[in-house]
Amino acid sequence: MDTIAKRLEAIRSELLPGVSLVAVSKTKPVEMIQEAYEAGQRVFGENRAQEMAAKFSALPTDIEWHMIGHLQTNKVKYIAPFVSLIHSVDSESLLEAIQKEAQKNNRVISCLIQVYIATEESKHGFLPEQVLPLLEAPSRNRFPNVAIQGLMGMASFTEDDQLIRREFSGLSKLYREVKASSGLPLPILSMGMSGDYRIAMEEGSNMVRIGSSIFGSRS
Numbered sequence: 001m002d003t004i005a006k007r008l009e010a011i012r013s014e015l016l017p018g019v020s021l022v023a024v025s026k027t028k029p030v031e032m033i034q035e036a037y038e039a040g041q042r043v044f045g046e047n048r049a050q051e052m053a054a055k056f057s058a059l060p061t062d063i064e065w066h067m068i069g070h071l072q073t074n075k076v077k078y079i080a081p082f083v084s085l086i087h088s089v090d091s092e093s094l095l096e097a098i099q100k101e102a103q104k105n106n107r108v109i110s111c112l113i114q115v116y117i118a119t120e121e122s123k124h125g126f127l128p129e130q131v132l133p134l135l136e137a138p139s140r141n142r143f144p145n146v147a148i149q150g151l152m153g154m155a156s157f158t159e160d161d162q163l164i165r166r167e168f169s170g171l172s173k174l175y176r177e178v179k180a181s182s183g184l185p186l187p188i189l190s191m192g193m194s195g196d197y198r199i200a201m202e203e204g205s206n207m208v209r210i211g212s213s214i215f216g217s218r219s
C-alpha cells in the first residue's frame, strides 16, 4: 500500500489549476493527520464537532479545520473558536446558531451554503431556489458574524457518471448565477469526493474534499 504522502502527491498532480484540496480525515487517528501534515497538507475536513475539537487540540495550530458534515445547532459551540470553514450550512437555524457562537467568540466564521442536488433523500441542504434569498442583504444583515464564501454540494452515491455530471453541472450553473445576481465575491464552489472529484473539477469545482483516496477506506 502506498504511503499517505504518495497518495497525496498523486491526487495533487491531478488537481486542475485553481482547485484546492481538503483532506478528509474523519474517523482517522491524529497520527495519520500528522503524516499528511508532514507531507505539506494544511487543510483537513471532519464531520463531527467533538472529534474535530479533540484533533484541533492535539495537532499543529497552522492547520485549517473544515467542517464538512451535517452539524447540529447545539454542537456549533465546540468548533466556533477555531473552525476555518463550515461547508455544510443546511438550514437557517444552523446559520442562527453559527451567528450566535461566532459573536460570542468575537469572530467572523466563513461558511458555504450546502445545496441539495442529489436524488437521494439522505442528503441535506437548501433547495436551489432558496440560495439567492439567503445571500441578499436583509438576510445577510441578520448574520453579521457569518461570511458566506460560496456553495457546496454532494452528488448522488451512484455508478451513473452521467447523473453525477448533471448534478454537478446544475450546481455549477447555480453558483455562477448567484455570484452574478448577488454581487458577492463567493470564491468557493466545493464539490467532489474520492469517487467523483474528476467529474466535479470538469464541471467547475474549485475545492475537492477527499478522504478514502488519501487515508484508505473507513470501517
Ligand SMILES: *Cc1c(COP(=O)(O)O)cnc(C)c1O
Residues within 6 Å of the ligand: 024, 026, 047, 068, 069, 154, 192, 193, 194, 195, 209, 210, 211, 212, 213
Ligand atoms: C466523508 C465525506 C467526504 C470524503 O469522502 P471520500 O469518499 O472518503 O473521499 C467528502 N465530503 C463529505 C461531505 C463527506 O462526508
